[in-house]
Amino acid sequence: MMTREQFQYFEEAVSSPQRAYELASAPDATYSYETLISIFSQRAQKETRLIRSRQQKPRAIQKNYERYSRGESLCEIAASLSYAPTLLARDILSCYLIRTSEKDNMSVTMLKTEITKRIRDVSLIEDAHLRSEIALCIMNDPAYSPHVEKVRRVIGLEYEHILYETLRNRGLSFLDEDDLRKQGHSKTPDVKLPVPIAVDGVVVNWIESKALFGDEYSHRQYLNDQFMAYVNRFGPGMVIYWFGFVSDIDGNAGILIKDAFPDEIEMLEVHSTAEDHHVHQAQEEEEHESTGSIGSVDTSGSSSGTNPSAPL
Numbered sequence: 001m002m003t004r005e006q007f008q009y010f011e012e013a014v015s016s017p018q019r020a021y022e023l024a025s026a027p028d029a030t031y032s033y034e035t036l037i038s039i040f041s042q043r044a045q046k047e048t049r050l051i052r053s054r055q056q057k058p059r060a061i062q063k064n065y066e067r068y069s070r071g072e073s074l075c076e077i078a079a080s081l082s083y084a085p086t087l088l089a090r091d092i093l094s095c096y097l098i099r100t101s102e103k104d105n106m107s108v109t110m111l112k113t114e115i116t117k118r119i120r121d122v123s124l125i126e127d128a129h130l131r132s133e134i135a136l137c138i139m140n141d142p143a144y145s146p147h148v149e150k151v152r153r154v155i156g157l158e159y160e161h162i163l164y165e166t167l168r169n170r171g172l173s174f175l176d177e178d179d180l181r182k183q184g185h186s187k188t189p190d191v192k193l194p195v196p197i198a199v200d201g202v203v204v205n206w207i208e209s210k211a212l213f214g215d216e217y218s219h220r221q222y223l224n225d226q227f228m229a230y231v232n233r234f235g236p237g238m239v240i241y242w243f244g245f246v247s248d249i250d251g252n253a254g255i256l257i258k259d260a261f262p263d264e265i266e267m268l269e270v271h272s273t274a275e276d277h278h279v280h281q282a283q284e285e286e287e288h289e290s291t292g293s294i295g296s297v298d299t300s301g302s303s304s305g306t307n308p309s310a311p312l
Contacts, residue, residue: 001247001259002031007039007215014040017142035243038213044143046217048084055083056091064088065095074133075140085137086144090115096130120146159211159242160190166261167191174207187229189237198266199238202256206230206237214245214257227255 002010014020014036024033054060067077074092078085093115098106106114118124119138125131138145167174173194180188189206196205208227212218222239230237236254244259 002035002213002244003247007246010036010039011043011215014043016040032243035213038243039215041143041148042213042215042218044084047082048087048143051081051083052087055081055088061091061095065092068092068133074137078137084141084144086119086141086146089134089137090119092130093118093125093134096127100126155211156209160209162242163191163207163209163240163261170261170265172197185233187226187233189226189230189234192234196235196268198268199256199258199262199264202238203236203268204238204256204265205235207261208237208239210239210241211243212241213243214239214241214249216246216249219245219249219257223252223255228252231255 010023010031014023017037017040020036020040021033023029024031024036055064064077064081068074074088075085077083078088081088094111097111097114119134122131122135122138125134138147142148164174164176175183175192175194177188177190180192190209191207193205193207196203198204208230210222227237227239231254236256238256238258240258240261242259245257249257
């Protein structure tokens with residue numbers, strides 16, 4: 001757990017992955033590298049979100065492509081805009097593919113797929129100069145490169161596995177996301193407990209694993225996108241921010257926040273009729289949601305439903 005004053009200090013002090021390592025390695029260090037690099041990554045992504053909406057407008061993309069065509073390097077353009085190099089590379093690559101494609105009307109989905117393939121494997125980019133420029137963007141991006149995204153996914157899966165093993169060792173039965181999807185649930189926490197537990201006097205029906213640091217900005221986004229949906233469907237639950245969280249973060253009614261699985265828990269009993277009613281109600285809500293409209297699609301290639309950030 002970290003006070004707000006400490007968080008504000010580290011958010012400013014950790015200016016790079018190297019700086020995170022230096023602070024975490026100091027003799028008097030009180031926080032791990034994983035915690036500090038998570039704070040750095042989340043700040044970088046928060047700042048990028050504010051810029052991305054402007055830079056992904058067609059006029060801005062065209063202007064950046066013209067700068068590249070005049071000889072500016074993509075890394076220099078990205079630095080001048082305070083924009084993530086990999087995201088700029090995607091924008092420039094989209095212009096290049098549209099201009100060189102043999103298909104007159106490439107769909108957004110097809111364009112996004114072709115961009116992602118080339119970002120993951122730059123050898124697929126036909127133009128040698130552009131290939132070199134995009135490779136440099138990827139190498140110099142500590143927040144959005146394919147390597148960083150892969151590391152985030154692996155770390156997320158690692159800590160989900162730690163949660164599963166902890167539950168098994170404690171003798172607690174649970175349903176994972178695959179189990180819940182088979183039951184027809186569209187929005188699923190990492191763990192649903194058929195028999196709830198109590199922690200610090202709070203009933204816990206589900207558990208969400210987050211391999212990152214819980215700051216107010218990220219937590220508020222998760223509340224809106226995930227956590228409150230879980231509360232509405234399954235009742236109160238628990239979120240584990242494995243790399244710590246700001247001490248005064250608002251958990252909201254029905255959400256307990258921890259930085260590890262608690263040592264002391266209390267087993268509860270649940271009546272099957274109440275559980276059946278809750279599942280039936282959740283299924284009705286999800287069936288109603290499935291008739292809603294489909295949101296807009298961008299070509300950024302980043303995912304917004306999972307970890308907004310995690311340690312590199």
